[in-house]
Amino acid sequence: MSGSNSSAPGGHPSPEPLNFSVHALPDPRDSARVRVGRLKMLFILALCAAPVVASYLAFYVFKPRGSAYGELILPTVELPSSLPLRDLAGRRVAPDALRQQWLLVVVQGADCPATCERVLYVQRQLREMLGKERDRLDKVWLIPTEADTDAPLALRPELQAAVSQPGVEVAVLRAPAAALQAWLQPAPGQTLADHLYVVDPMGRWMLREPIEDDPVKIKRVMGDLQRLLKASASWDTPGR
Template sequence: MSGSKLLDDSFTRAAPDASPQRATGLADQPLGLTVHTLPSPARAMDAEVRRTGSGRWKMLAVLLVCAAPVLASYFTFYVLRPEGRRNFGELIDPQRPLPEQAVVSLSGQTSSLKALKGQWLLLSVAGGACDEGCSRHLYLQRQLREGLGKDKARVDWVWLIPDTDPVPDQLLPALKDATVLRVDSQTLSNWLAPASAHQLAEHLYLVDPLGNWMMRFPANLDLANAAKVKRDLERLLRASNSWDQPGRAAVTAAGAEHAR
């Protein structure tokens, strides 16, 4: 019994003061509120402008990083050339982009000349009958490409035919790795140009993966000068190695971020 009495006394002492006066005092106390000011329309607009500007600068920085290898390779080749080093081919300035022109393959398939963009192109121009000079150029194109070793996959050799003359049957087996296209003669004349006192068919031409005609080799090349052409090709392939890979899909993705 004494233990129960002690427990009852403990609960009585620990019980909270629930007197009416205390409850009334708490109810009469005012509630505390915090008021936050809203930003003015001008300040909100200014913040949005700053965020938009920051996003644009970040996007520009990303594009510059992507294009840097392309710009660096061209700057190295065209500007930082060591003293005494000369190109065998003549650099074209300004460069001329591939025209938007329909072309037809020997099998009759139609495509666009711009579809050649994405690879280095070693071009020759000659009628379908293919005279001695044409045959020599086709042979040099094939040999120059093969001589590039593993880098040959980055180069296509192309024969552009500005007429409707049939290609000799005996020539067809040698063209299995070539790109042969019939193209409007006026389009070629507006895009490519020979050196003074020479004809269009007397030169080989070089187009970069971005689709720009950028070099013309001397007229009437022969085997004695082929090594000089090869040196120019190797130098350009080294300069573009950081962004140009075999295949049009790879170069299109990298270049557009280069260019482009």
């Protein structure tokens, strides 16, 4: 018989030939590119953080501890996000409003007798002594209260005029005494009113200074502030 039968015996079609698909293996160069990308990202993050880390190392580590006249707070204490701050009119003030600037903080009562006025004077003088760097430091007066209330709080007219004087303004805020003591701490045997508190632009309390009347000792406090501002000059800018 001429020709050929295309069907298998028994009338069943012949099985289809097997097909083998060969898939490409992962390119080792892709994993290498991923690793390089990650390393670049880590390098950029480290580069951004380097100035902040370097300034803190310069003040905390490489400088001898005895070079600070005040007491370094280690570890630093973060500004509580729940701190109930109010202005004198009773309006709420967000704690974040105290960030992005170095702060020189005093804690004094609203009655502010002669000793309190002297503290405010020392605070003002220290800032003025910074010269061109003074715009990087804000003065803050925290008034401890018995409770969190929105009732207005009035200062003596002459005191109000002093803290509101153009060029020497003081940010006057109030908060419950217990809340302030949960953030700022006096030295053993002393009260919150016995110190100046230095807070960095990220809201961390990091230095406690004695309140001095002696010009020589005031100069030592001044030295601490100057070192802090110099160490942070690469990443901190004046104004909020």
